Amino acid sequence: MNSVNRPRQIFLYIGIISIYTLLASSLSGQNLIVRNVLEYRGASEGHTSFEDRLDLRSSWKDFTGGIRYEIFQPSRDVPYVSSAGINQYFFRFDSKFMDVWVGDYYLTVKNGILLDAYDKRELRLDHKLTGAKLDLKYHQFELGAFTGEADWEANDALLRGFSASAPITIGDVGVSYVKYHQQEGSKDTIEAFSYSFNTYYRNPNLWGEIAHIGPIFSHLTDFRGVYDEIDAIYLGTIVDLWGVILTLQYKDYDNLDDIPYNNPPTAINEPTYTILSRHIYEVDWDDEQGLHAELGYVFMDDLEMLTNYSHSQNHDGKALFDESHTEVLYNMPQWEFKLVGNYRKESSIKYLSGISEVVHYLNEANTITLDLEAQAETQPEADLFHFFSSVQFNHSPSLAIGVEGGQYDRQVEKDNFIRIFGSYLISEKHKVELSFGKIPEGFICSGGVCRFEPQFEGVELRISSTF
Numbered sequence: 001m002n003s004v005n006r007p008r009q010i011f012l013y014i015g016i017i018s019i020y021t022l023l024a025s026s027l028s029g030q031n032l033i034v035r036n037v038l039e040y041r042g043a044s045e046g047h048t049s050f051e052d053r054l055d056l057r058s059s060w061k062d063f064t065g066g067i068r069y070e071i072f073q074p075s076r077d078v079p080y081v082s083s084a085g086i087n088q089y090f091f092r093f094d095s096k097f098m099d100v101w102v103g104d105y106y107l108t109v110k111n112g113i114l115l116d117a118y119d120k121r122e123l124r125l126d127h128k129l130t131g132a133k134l135d136l137k138y139h140q141f142e143l144g145a146f147t148g149e150a151d152w153e154a155n156d157a158l159l160r161g162f163s164a165s166a167p168i169t170i171g172d173v174g175v176s177y178v179k180y181h182q183q184e185g186s187k188d189t190i191e192a193f194s195y196s197f198n199t200y201y202r203n204p205n206l207w208g209e210i211a212h213i214g215p216i217f218s219h220l221t222d223f224r225g226v227y228d229e230i231d232a233i234y235l236g237t238i239v240d241l242w243g244v245i246l247t248l249q250y251k252d253y254d255n256l257d258d259i260p261y262n263n264p265p266t267a268i269n270e271p272t273y274t275i276l277s278r279h280i281y282e283v284d285w286d287d288e289q290g291l292h293a294e295l296g297y298v299f300m301d302d303l304e305m306l307t308n309y310s311h312s313q314n315h316d317g318k319a320l321f322d323e324s325h326t327e328v329l330y331n332m333p334q335w336e337f338k339l340v341g342n343y344r345k346e347s348s349i350k351y352l353s354g355i356s357e358v359v360h361y362l363n364e365a366n367t368i369t370l371d372l373e374a375q376a377e378t379q380p381e382a383d384l385f386h387f388f389s390s391v392q393f394n395h396s397p398s399l400a401i402g403v404e405g406g407q408y409d410r411q412v413e414k415d416n417f418i419r420i421f422g423s424y425l426i427s428e429k430h431k432v433e434l435s436f437g438k439i440p441e442g443f444i445c446s447g448g449v450c451r452f453e454p455q456f457e458g459v460e461l462r463i464s465s466t467f
Contacts, residue, residue, distance in 0.1 A: 032056075034057075036052065036053070039052075041458060042459045045458065051070070066089070068089070069087070090104050090105060091103055100133075101134075105133055106129070111207075111265055112263040112264055113264045114176055114259065115159065115259075118263070118447070122444070123449060142163075159178060161176065162177055163175075163176040171201075172200075175196075177216045191213070191214055192211060196210075203239060205237060209233075209234045212231050234249070234264065235248075243297060249265065249291070249292040249293075251291075269310055270446075273340065275386060279351065288314060290312030290320075294309075303329070307326040307327070321346050322345045324341075326340070327340045335360055336361075337357075348379070348380050355372070357370070366394065369402075371392075386408045387406050397425055398424060402420075417440050420436050420437055421437075429466040430464070436460075441455040
């Protein structure tokens with residue numbers, strides 16, 4: 001990527017908005033949305049970055065189009081490199097029975113075992129496909145086909161495939177197929193297909209998917225080897241037992257690392273607390289099976305409990321990961337108390353965590369939240385202790401200010417950190433967020449995808465606007 005001239009960027013920005021607005025206003029009934037997000041990081045530790053994303057989207061009847069223009073000077077993820085240009089564009093026609101995309105699009109095939117092209121802005125991950133896709137729907141019959149280039153991995157690939165489902169008496173069944181054409185002169189291709197099902201019953205609701213890496217229907221030539229040919233099994237159910245909600249998930253994965261652009265269900269608990277996200281278990285997509293069970297129950301109007309358990313092992317029976325997690329929530333007229341206990345074991349390392357969260361409702365608009373988190377980490381060579389705490393004041397819906405800090409034990413030294421943060425909603429469409437201090441390294445997760453964030457110390461500014 002080449003360095004860019006800032007005045008030229010500004011004029012280009014103005015030009016894009018002007019042309020887009022002119023075209024949009026020329027059509028009667030046209031709906032135009034302009035959204036801009038500016039992010040600045042001034043670092044005393046780490047690297048300074050400036051990023052700006054401008055999204056332009058317009059719709060007219062069944063037609064929608066959009067572009068995204070981005071400026072990095074430099075990027076937060078790639079230091080010392082600046083760039084500017086159109087990073088995303090698309091055109092869409094969406095009617096009652098047909099949905100057509102041309103350009104950049106996102107697509108999850110069934111449960112994500114074969115393909116998951118997603119946009120997770122909170123994780124700064126843009127896994128898009130560039131090409132075209134078609135979805136047809138008639139009553140409960142669905143058929144989709146796609147072709148697109150993925151360029152978010154080290155080696156680009158051209159992907160093609162389809163997905164179809166049809167209703168049966170108790171639910172629907174489907175078949176999906178994806179073919180990966182490796183780029184950069186390689187003649188290698190990867191083929192994978194799956195069968196899926198979902199019941200219409202609400203209690204219990206059942207769903208699942210079975211996948212195989214190889215040409216579609218290749219297993220049908222030898223029924224005796226059908227089970228040996230299965231590379232992935234994912235099953236799930238939700239049952240309501242007299243107010244107790246039971247969720248079960250089962251996984252059995254083998255050789256899934258051969259599929260480069262997928263995101264299968266992890267069937268483990270996703271961390272939502274700071275102290276728990278410091279250490280993330282990575283699923284072995286080539287050799288892992290496991291079970292995840294969750295129970296949720298409302299004892300009274302003011303007392304709730306959620307507990308879950310996860311276990312993973314390889315196909316030889318060796319335990320890889322165990323986790324027990326329980327949350328208890330108690331509500332009072334002006335108070336809310338939550339207690340969380342978590343125990344994890346990964347190989348020879350154990351984690352025992354305790355979390356308490358207190359919310360005080362001063363009135364309808366103002367609240368104060370106190371969060372205390374602690375974790376004892378037991379390793380063969382050392383015992384470590386980490387803690388995190390935060391206090392935040394909220395004036396709904398416009399203002400939030402707070403301070404957070406803690407200490408992470410790294411054996412050779414203890415890493416202390418503190419950060420002051422705040423946000424202000426200027427109007428319904430304009431928001432400013434500002435923070436100053438130190439953020440330790442760790443993971444942030446969303447929908448089974450986790451991203452490692454290195455340590456940062458300095459000031460952060462984010463301004464988002466919608467017009």
